[in-house]
Structures are given as C-alpha cells and as structure tokens.
Amino acid sequence: MTLLTQTLSLPRLTLRGISKQYPGCLANDDIHLDIAPAEIHALLGENGAGKSTLMKVIYGLVKPDSGELLWDGLPIEVKDPAHARKMGIGMVFQHFSLFETLTVTENIALALGDDAGELEALATKIRTVSERYGMAINPDREIHTLSVGERQRVEIVRCLVQNIKLLILDEPTSVLTPQEVETLFVTLRQLAEEGCSILFISHKLNEVKALCHKATVLRAGKVSGECIPAEEDTTSMAKLMVGDDTPVSTTYPKKLGSSPLLTITALDLPSDDPFGVHLRNINLTVNAGEIVGIAGVAGNGQEELLASLSGEHLCRDGKTIRFAETEVGKLPPDKRRQWGLAFVPEERLGRGAVPEMSLTENALLTGYLTGMVSKGMVAWNKAEAFADDIIQQYKVKAAGRNAQADSLSGGNLQKFIIGREIMQNPKILIAAHPTWGVDIGAATAIHKALIQLRDQGAAILVVSEDIDELFLISDRIGAICDGALSPFKPTPESSIQELGRMMAGDFSQSTSEGSASQ
C-alpha cells in the first residue's frame, strides 16, 4: 500500500538538467520539468525555443548531451521510440509519422511491433478504442484517403491502443478547425481523468489556458518560467515566451479597396497529383489596397489554388484568372511576374530560396526581371546591390550577401524572401503561410511590411492555417475546404466560430452579401 501511495505522489516523468547542443545552436540548456499522473502539462515556447528537441529526448529520438530522466521516480535511459512505447509513452507528431499507401490497421501494427498480433483483432481493437474516446475511424482505410484531422486521430489512437501513461502532442491544434480543437480537448480531458499524463506542446496561449493544469515556458533553449495557466493572463505568459523587450500584441487598421486587381472567375481545375485536391468553382476578387485572407486546414486545395495563381499550374481558360483586365490564366510564371505579381511560397527553402545558393543568387532568382540581366548575361553587381538592399531594409541577420540561404534562421530567411518580393514593387502579392515557423519578432516585421505594401495600393492575398494571424492582418476573410471557397466578408463582421464552420465546409450560415467578389 505504501508503495502505491508513493507511486501516486511521485511525478510520472521528471527531467533533470537536460542539455542538447547542435552545431551552432544550444537547443536545450539545463531543462527541469515534472509531470504528475493525470496532469495536462503545457510546454510553451516560440518556434525555435527548443520544444521539439526536448520532446524528442523524452521519446528516445534524440540523445541528450547531459541530464537525466526519471520515470515514476526511477532514473531511466530511453533507448529508442520502441523502448519509449514499451514504457507507456506515446507521441503524436506535428508532421505525422504515417504511411500514405498503407491502411490504418497496417500503420498501427507497424508502430506496435511484435505486440500487434493478428491484424483482424487489432482492427477490432482500433474500432473500440477510437469510439470510446469519440474519435471514430475506419481501420481499413488507406491513409491517403483521410483528411488531416482524421490522420491526427489515427496518430492518437495509435498511442491509445496500448497501455499509455504519458501522451505527448506536438502542436496538435495547428492542423484542426476550431470545432475540431474542442473535440480534441474533450478527448484529452477524458484521458487525463483516467490517469494518463499529457504533455501538450504549443505556442497558442488561449489553448493552453483553456486546457492545461500547469505550464513550463521555454525561451531560447532555457526554462524561462513555470505557471498555472488558469491563474495567469495571456500577456504575462506571452512575456515569459518572448521576453520583455518584444511587443506581444499589435493591431492594424482595417481597409477595404474597390478596384479589383486579382479576379478569379469560375475556376475549375483538376489536380495532376493522385493525392491532390481538385479546385471547384473558385470565385474571388482581391482589390487594390486590401489584404484578403484564406483560412483552411492543410490539404484542402491551398497548394493547388496557389499553383494556379503563380502560373505553375496553367488554367485551360485564360479568362478564369485576371490581373486587372489582363487575362493571365494561361500565362507562365515569368509573364505573370512581368505584369507585377510577387509570390511568397510556403516552402522557403526549396521554391522560395535555393538552399545552397548565396543570398545574391537568391536575389537574382526572382529579381531577374528588374534589369539584372542584359543580353543574356547577368549583371552580378546589380544583383549584389539588390541583395544588400534587402538585407539592410528588412534587417535580415546574415553573414552578408554571400551567405548561403540555408545558413539563415527561418525568420531571417522569410524576411529576406518577403523583402525580395516587396522591393520589386508588386501590384499583386500572394503569400502562403507568411509567418509559419518564425519567431514573433520576425512575424511582426513581416506583418508590418505587408500592411505597408497594402497601404501603397497593392492587392494582397494571404493563405494561412493560423487563424489568429488572418484575423490580425486580413481586411476580408474566408476559408477553403475541399477545393471550394467559402463566401468572404470583412474581417470585423466575421468570427472565429463562423470561420471554423467554413473551414469544415459548412458555408451555409453566411449572410446574404455572399462572395466578396460581388
């Protein structure tokens, strides 16, 4: 009996002085952390604060340079993920660790190893467990037929079919609609009540406040504070995350334009990719001097829509996409750029910038239409000057214009790319997930640059999975779901709940004003 009470009072997991050094970056610096049984514990921090490294340490994917882990009070070395699983640790990855061409059952069987047993028995178990926690999934479906939300369910159920004591979730809400987030929280609370510890990794303060019992905040690899989220306000937690000198909240005045610069009319576009989404009857207008935001869960046609706008995927009918009065649907990317389009893709290394090329070369990459090439020869001095200008005006931290793109941090590279596009004075700017994975300082700088460009009269279209960001910078807002666009309305007239419904494909509740293009 004493042993049992002792076990109950002990933390399930204790981290003592965990440190991990990567070349050029101390990812974890002397981290201490306790998680009790039945506790939902938040690990808060900005991108790059060291959250991912720490949870990989717990899951046995990364070996710490120093420090120790205690499991139920006893020191232990987690050898590898299989060992972690045996101990009762389950993990839901941000980028799912699922195999597209295999079925749900096969995926789960792979993770269970020799414990999987017969596939049919496992399928039955999957059905039972998933229904019990309100996350029904069909075990026979292949992963590539599932939506992102359903894939996350598979990841969670994969942890639940075994005896689980600690569930780690890495930014689980970033791929969900607000309504799906609510459902997930219900499941997590139910799990915690049954005694499972949960480590919830996030940078979204309101979610942490709504769900977690305790929080540990990381900044630049160190623990910057601990708190009980329910007793704090979001500003104080934000200060712990970003430090005192970074402004944590800003608002921008909203504006509406009236002269259309980008018009999409009845765009139907089947995808070439077997796993892709077909675009269905897309209608949208973006006016000069406004920012239009498109929300949506990943994989609902954002990539396809963006590719049709950039010119990577040409339309069959030129009229479906127009820049002002020019029909561009059948024009290739360089012709669209010539007209005045700038484009910030989602992948900043690869597409946005060539990783192994210098910043000068990457400046030339899209800047070549601004007089850097004459008679087929590159005027390298002009490209260098352009790169220097970008670095200076957008405060890009880099070892100079000769630095390789992949040597920059995500935030600095994104500032460089945004700067490169904006400094070409575009009439239309399309940006995909402009602040994905960057720190708050860089995000604020990027938002300000976009607002400034808007005020100069450009039409801006932003596609993002971050609803908070869209509400912050968009003048009009809507959602994409399964290749179709919801009606758009001025941002102040919309709400997170309404947008969430639209992200889930329920466009019916909208008011009579209809598509913003009218």
Added chain:
Amino acid sequence: MDIDLITNILYAMIRTGTPLLIVAMGELICEKSGVLNLGQEGMMLMGAVVGFIVTLLSGSLLLGFLLAMVAGVLMSLIFGLITMELSANQVATGLALTIFGTGLSAFVGSDFVGKPIAGLDPIHIPVLTDLPIIGRMLFGQDLVVYLSFLLFAAVYWFINYSRPGLVLKAVGENPHAANAIGLPVMRTRYLAIIFGGAMAGLAGGYLSLAYTPLWAENMTAGRGWIALALVVFASWKVERVLLGAWLFGLASILHLVFQGLGFSVSPNLLAMLPYLATIVVLVILSSNQSRSRLVAPMSLGNPFYAKS
C-alpha cells in the same frame, strides 16, 4: 516455323530471362526500401568472374555460385557504406559501383578469358522433357531456373503477406516516419541492399557458369541496366517482374526467331533489340506521370540521415 523451333524458342526465352528475373528481384526489394542501386551491372560482373574462377579452380559449381553471391554482397556493402554511413548520392555511388565492378572484374578475370569449364547442365526427365513445345521450357531447364521460380514465390509472399515486408514498404515510403515510430530504417535498408547484392551475384554467376559457361569481359552486356528498367516496367509489382523478365528474354533471342523464319538481318542490328525494347517499354510506362508517382516507392533515391 516448325515445332522444334518453337520448343527451342520457349526454352531459351525462360533461360535467357532467368538472370534478369533474379537480379530484378534483388533490385525490387532494394528499391522497395527506398534505395536505388544503379550498380547492378558491376555486382553482376563480379559475381560472374568470381563464380567462374572459383569453379574453374575448385571444380565445384556449388562453391562457384555461393562465392558469386558473396562477391555480389561484398560489392553491395561498399555501396551501402558509402550511401548510408557517408550519405553519398545514390545515383553517383551506383554508377561508381558499376564502373568499379567493370574494371575489377576485367582485372581479376584477365587470365581466365576463354578458358573452358563444365557448366551447369539442364535436367532431363524422360517423357516430360521430350514433350513437344512445352517440354524443354518447363521440364528441361537447369536447377537455377527452378530456383528462380522459388525465389519469385518467396519474394511475392514476403512483400504482400509478411510483417518484415510491411516494414520494408514503410521504410521505403517514409523513412523519417519509420524512424520516428521506432522501425529500424538503417538495418532494413542494409538488408535490402545486401539481398540485392546477393541476387546480382547469383545472376552474374548464372551467366558465367550456366548460360554461357565461360568468362569474357563485360559479359553481362547491360543486363543489370535492363533489370533496372524491368523494375520500372513492372511498376514495382513482383508478378509483373516475372512477366517482364521472360518478355525481355524473348526479345534477347529474337535472332533465333528471325533465323527460323529465314530472314537474314545483320546480327549487330538484332543485338540492339533488347535495348530498344527497354526504351520503348520505359516510354510507355513512364508517360503517365501521376501514375508512376503512385506506384514508385516514395522515398526512392533519397538518403536518410537521422539526427541523434
């Protein structure tokens, strides 16, 4: 065309397709794990020369075949070490393996060119083997041909029904996810590479010990490359590799058919046919881009490096 000719063509088709089938099975497993080893030709040549020399010196065909496989495995291990431990580019390393194997096999085999050995004989079952048309094709082959049938069945079962086969496919599709859930990515890929090496060695040994029992420089004549094309042709499906290997076997012996039909065509032009057929098949199979994306192992050719 008389009956005898048809009988002989069918017999030769299977026989000629056998080394292709064996090496393609090895490459299929290798590619299923996400590793593209372009060194098949080099591994086959090493298998051929080692098998030949060993048999010539020891008089034992069995020992010859075994050491041919060992030679293939050793070659594949060089590839494995360079691509996996040193994360070198798979395409360049595979090419290097072929160039190296071509040079090394010619070097060690230079004293053995044109020497005769007693090769592996076809079996003869009274009555059955003498059946018209299918007799020699089905009942008059040598043991390795029958072994290749077994190999096919084993690989078919392994990929479609076994748990290690599931792991193999998972590793080939997404090695990072596989690593994240604790699957042994490196071990799986090593084993796949080694299996590929063993099969290439065996196929090479078959050429120098059974098909044309002698050693000549470059005697594989591009079969390793054709096998690579065969895997694409088969859309990474085991049963289609079998079909493809025999079809290519037929393409390689078309000169027999032409002779039988009484055409006189330059032997040099006829010798082009298997290569030409390979290109034609590749064109037909590859032209549908989205389809080939669906069937090829998704991580094929991509190195895997886990930070630890």
Added chain:
Amino acid sequence: MIKLEPRGERSTTMAYLSPLLAAFLTMLTGAILFTVLGIDPVDALITILYVPISDTHGIAELCVKTAPILLCAIGLSVVFKAKIWNIGAEGQLLMGGLFGSFIALQLIEAEGFWVLPLVLIAGVIGGMFWAGIAAILKVRFNTNEILTTIMMNYIALNILLWAVHGPLKDPEGYNFPESALFGDASLLPILIEGTRVNFGIALALLAVVAVWVLMSRSFYGFQIKVMGMDAGAARLSGFKEKRLTYFALLLSGGLAGLAGVGEVTGPIGQLIPQISPGYGYAAIIVAFLGRLHPVGILFASLLMALLYMGGEMAQISLGLPLALTGLFQGMLLFYLLACDVLIAFRIRLKPKKAKTLQPLATETQG
C-alpha cells in the same frame, strides 16, 4: 570511436581537397595492390604516373588523349549541374564519330577548307541527335534519362559495328571491319609538327572557356544551376524547365559528338569499331572529380588521360592487364564520393563513454 559530426555549413576547403585526397587514396590502394601482386609499388606507380609523360612525345600523347575526355566531361558538367543524369556521353561520342565518318567518306576526294568544318559539324549533329532523343523521351514522356542514355550507348555501339561491317566498310579493305582512310581535307590539322597533337585539343580548350562563361556569367547558366539544385524554385520563378533540359542535353551531346568526330578525323583517321576505350564513361568520373567546374575538369581530364596511358604502360612493362585503368577509375570515383562526406561533416575522435548505451546511434548515423 570515430564519429561524424555535422559541420553546420559546407566546407569549401574540403570541396577542393576531397578530389586530391581521393587521388592520393587511389594511389595508396594501388600501391598496396601492387605489393600484394609482388610488384614493387614505387616502381609501378612511377611506370603508370610518370614514365608515360617523361618525354615530349609522351606529353604530346597526353594532349591527344585529353581532348576527347575533356570535351565529353565539360559537356557533362552542364547537364550534371542541371541534375540530368546523362550517362550517354559514350554513345553520343560514337554517334558523332559515325556521322562525321559518313560525311568524311562522301567527301573522300574533296578538297578545300570547307570539308573539315562540314565533317566536324556532322559529328556534332550526330552527338546532338543521340542526346536529343534522350531529351525528347525525358521531356515528353517523362522517361528516366539514366536508363535511356545507357540503353542508347549499347544501341550506338551496335549501329557503329553494323556500319563498319556493312555500309561503311572499305570495299578494298580485305574485309576488315574498317572504313577507308579519310581524305586529307577531312583530317584535323596537326598543331605541333612531329607529334600527333592536333586541333582537337584547341577545340576542347575553347569549349572549356565557353562553358565557363555560360555557367558563371550567363543567365541561362544560372537557370540551369537553379533547376538542378531546386526544381521547385526554378518553376516558381518562371524558368523554362523543358527548354533548359533540351539545351543542356543537346549541348553535352554535341560536345561528346565533337569528341567522337575529333577521334576519327584526328589520331585515327578512319572509322573503326574501337573509336573509344570508354572515354564517355571516364568523362563521368572526370566531371565529378573536377567538381563540375571548368578548371577542375581540365586537371581531372589530364589525370584521366594519364591513367589511360599508364594502364597501357603497365601492360607493356609490368605485364598487368589493361583493365587496370578501369579499376583505378572506379576506385577514384568511390574514394571521391567517400571523401565528399568531409564537406558536410567533420571527423571527431571521441573516447567511448562507458555509461552511454547507444544501440540506436549505430543505426542512425547515416
């Protein structure tokens, strides 16, 4: 315990040192091999690497052998930059030789300054034609160029054999598979009297300079590099992927074709079955060894030509098989690929920690 540790960024020093290290390791392995074979390693290495070029005649021969390798390799450097794996320089070289020979044989009696350019252009067209087929197959049908170019090497060889055994055979040649000797007007002029050094090496050096300008100064070259490093970025920036693919393949095919016609109109003087002892394949190694950079390729070509001569010398004076050249070529490429790991990683000697259990570490160091 030896441990590889990521450097964080690529080391330019190692990028230059790695080929030298690879050459050194190849020599070292060669020395060990000779010792095992009972040959004095120093003597053998001198025979292979020094004796062939120890006199002016040798240096002249080095130039003769360098020309075709350099032409093929400099062309390959462009396609490889675009990450197009043209393994078909050998076949393109053979087709260049065949096309050139065909024209040269038509003009066997002709005289005039126009004959040679015509023959050379025919050779270039032959190489471009052969590479162009691979380009069409890649662009239009999405066919893997590694496999098609390899297959086309075998096809080209067979077409060449058919030609010398059939239509292009010298009717007065006692049935040998050889064409008639070309007319003087079709032959490349000798640059240095008394040697075999011909205009081919000048053409090759010209090609090196042209490719250098193309890749470092022109926007076309920049686009090719971007396409190779990051096809997504190239597409998004509006670079014409198909046009660049055609351009790169035709350029490398044309240069390989020039190498082929340069052989038949230069040192050989007629069409024979053995135009090339694998120059097209050797050029692949040269391109990598030279880091795809014109200067590097120039030096690597000289080394490769020397290896060919050294192999012949070893056969004559040491009684070693001619295949020695191929063996050294393969080793060189292997060592290069292995040494290249040092560009992105550094070697750390670490005392093995007694306490740490690292069952995964051995599996995950990739």
